[in-house]
Amino acid sequence: MTLMPVRDVRLFVEVVGRGHPLALMHGGPGADHWTLLPFRQLADQFTVVFYDHRCNGRSAGPPVTSMTWENLTADADALREGLGFGKWAVLGHSFGGKVALEYALRYPQSLSHLILLDTGGDSWWDQQNAPELLARRGYSRRKVELARRWFNGQIAPWEFYPALIRLGRAYDPHTSLASAVRTMFAERRSRARPRAEIFGFRHLTKGWTVMSRLGEITVPTLVMAGRDDFVFPPEHQGQLAAAIPNARLEIIEHAGHNPHDEQATLVMKAIRDFMATAGPPRGPAAPGERWAAG
Numbered sequence: 223m224t225l226m227p228v229r230d231v232r233l234f235v236e237v238v239g240r241g242h243p244l245a246l247m248h249g250g251p252g253a254d255h256w257t258l259l260p261f262r263q264l265a266d267q268f269t270v271v272f273y274d275h276r277c278n279g280r281s282a283g284p285p286v287t288s289m290t291w292e293n294l295t296a297d298a299d300a301l302r303e304g305l306g307f308g309k310w311a312v313l314g315h316s317f318g319g320k321v322a323l324e325y326a327l328r329y330p331q332s333l334s335h336l337i338l339l340d341t342g343g344d345s346w347w348d349q350q351n352a353p354e355l356l357a358r359r360g361y362s363r364r365k366v367e368l369a370r371r372w373f374n375g376q377i378a379p380w381e382f383y384p385a386l387i388r389l390g391r392a393y394d395p396h397t398s399l400a401s402a403v404r405t406m407f408a409e410r411r412s413r414a415r416p417r418a419e420i421f422g423f424r425h426l427t428k429g430w431t432v433m434s435r436l437g438e439i440t441v442p443t444l445v446m447a448g449r450d451d452f453v454f455p456p457e458h459q460g461q462l463a464a465a466i467p468n469a470r471l472e473i474i475e476h477a478g479h480n481p482h483d484e485q486a487t488l489v490m491k492a493i494r495d496f497m498a499t500a501g502p503p504r505g506p507a508a509p510g511e512r513w514a515a516g
Contacts (some may be wrong), residue, residue, distance in 0.1 A: 228300045231297060232274060232282045232399055234280035235280045236255065240263040241267050243269045243495075244270050245319030246270065246313050248318045249317045249319075249357075252414055253412070253421050254279025254412055254414070256279075261490075286415075291430075292322045293504045298329075313493070319340070340481065347453065349373045349423070355368075356392055365389070368385055379416040383414070392452055393453075394483060395484075396476045436465035437465060446459075447481070
């Protein structure tokens with residue numbers, strides 16, 4: 223683990239394993255790479271790159287107002303170059319999936335594979351549809367209103383942790399109390415940044431969409447999500463997969479927004495299978511360059 227100077231920030235980075243590089247873009251905004259801890263299982267086959275986005279987790283540098291799509295994606299590509307990778311696969315979860323989509327559109331030459339995990343190409347799904355879906359699923363009016371405020375950056379910093387706890391069952395509907403405690407223990411080193419969550423939802427993702435540009439993505443793509451995700455439900459996953467040329471769609475049963483916590487074995491198998499069988503992106507590869515994991 224290290225704080226790595228990248229452009230105008232110092233990104234908190236951990237690299238584990240060996241093989242084809244796989245960068246993990248964590249969710250949030252306001253979370254960190256510890257939310258993706260189960261993906262350490264892939265280190266036996268891939269060089270797994272964990273890092274915290276600028277203004278998130280333990281990364282340090284400019285104020286939260288510097289958290290723009292341009293900076294988030296430029297940071298990632300500078301990190302790739304700094305680590306010495308010609309191309310890498312990118313997995314983005316939730317908010318990190320939005321960053322991954324922007325990265326795929328801005329830096330296609332740097333990408334070998336794209337994995338989108340419980341994410342969306344349009345913020346309408348989390349900022350408007352998610353609270354309405356909770357209401358249709360029978361959640362209380364207070365919890366529905368909390369979700370609406372959460373996804374629109376309308377909470378106070380002190381509400382961050384209480385809100386996460388209250389929304390926990392919606393995020394992870396198939397997680398037992400014992401499993402939830404184990405997950406919390408595993409992520410005890412996580413460092414949340416409430417102001418990044420508020421700024422991100424209030425300014426960065428408000429009205430954001432890339433749906434009309436998804437046809438530009440030509441790398442092998444896996445779209446994967448939990449069947450019971452209320453943030454980006456299966457109907458939107460179908461839209462994503464249909465709009466990205468030759469994308470694969472994998473819906474994980476008995477899982478919500480965090481299938482890597484609730485159904486880790488199935489998620490890791492889907493990623494391994496995808497990376498082993500997905501063809502190279504269109505266009506010539508550099509001499510000696512490999513697209514598959516190895």
